[in-house]
Amino acid sequence: MRKSTLVNSLVFIFLLSGIFGCAKRNLVYFSDIESGADFSTQITKFPEPTIQKGDLLKITVSSLNPESNLLFNAGVMSSSEDGRVMNAAVPINEGYLVDKDGQVNFPVLGMVVLEGLTKEEAIEKMAQRLEEYVKDPIVNVQYLNFKITVIGEVSKPNTFTLETDRITILEALGLAGDMTEFGKRENVLVIRDEGGVRKAVRLNLNNREILDSPYFMLHQNDVVYVEPDKMKAIQASTNQRAITIFGILASLGIAVLFNLRFYFE
Template sequence: MKNNYNISVLLFLGLLINTSCVSKKEMIYFQDIDGVEINETIKKYEPKIQEGDILNINVSAIDAMAAAPFNLYEGTGIGTPKPITYLVNSDGEINIPVLGKIKVEGFTTKQITTNLTNKLKSDYIKNPIVNIRLINFKVTVLGEVKAPGTYPVLNERVSIIEAIGMAGDLTIQGERSTVMLIREQEGKRKSVTIDLTNKKIFNSPYYYLAQNDVIYVAPNKAKINSSAVGSNAGIIISSISALISLIAILTR
């Protein structure tokens, strides 16, 4: 029976190794990357403002008194006043002092800056300087990564590669060829599949992420199969032992 048990263990280990195998091709990122030229549109990518975004807007000029009405601050207590931020409402607008409601949804911060500068210059301030920042840009990375979570992005631009890097990279059990990107735009949610092993990712329209994007890395087949084997290991060993014992009895 000892020999039979040893055989069952060897069979089980063989089964475990077989379900845990991952090829080199499935693990390597950006294969055959040499010679890839980045599309000009991708190079110039800028995120567009969406409903629910929060903007920080500062207006300055040589004449500080002329710019003051366009800069509101929270509270009047001790300490440095905190500038009021602007939440993009369900109509895609923000409400700026003096100027009133301004449509911002669907525009980049650069385009909004140009628009506000022109409005101020034409009627209110000589040579205004407008600075706009999107302050609640964040992305979420879930699944087979070392540190899943939600990550803030300070510079309003982050690639899927950088986001995965912030999450500590994929684990060895992560499926690299079918990473899911979930994005919500204009009230509609869509998902796309991205192959991190393919060099075409560098020219994908989804290479750079939009605010609130969600990345999900599914477990690969080896992880799924090993999980199934692990949860039923006792049953598998018992079944194999019983089968070998039966064969031993029948072949005596």
């Protein structure tokens, strides 16, 4: 009888250890690159982010004409009906908002559609329009609200506003303090709005092929979601359930110890 109870207890312990053993995660990024081995791949030309509704742009114009520089960078001086001179342009330090129609209201030019263009395409379009008013204009376009959001199983989930429009998913995770040990590196979700379509793509950061993915380089307003594994779900259950489970395991452990004691006596 004692031997049967002991065998049952040992089988339970074996199964329990197997369950927790299966919960081990691969915490290594690019684990398919052999340790100590070099790896190289051709740098992929990733698709450039395009200007979207709601983007805030800094647009500056330079030329050989100081008056033109002042006009396009500081605002348009216009007269009201009562003869007062007013500044009709948006101050440059506030940027130009891409409205619901994908347009910005630029001094002299008026409404200019920039939605769907890359920065380079927007620069070229603005320069062509400005050539009607100034010779050889040099245009620069920058994002003022380029932001990405990282949530889920990371140390510091947050929305980050960046001074650059080039950031990789690894850099984004670095801003968020990296994944916790419960984060599924093989199942990271990137949510992106593009061309009026919202896409959700899953990435495997254990695999080196991610380096060639068009989602390796993030775009503005991308959301990166790190999914927790099942052990995190268990840990996140109510305190009462955790206490109950702990009590059951403790009782079983005590029972095993008593069985071992009687068996060897």
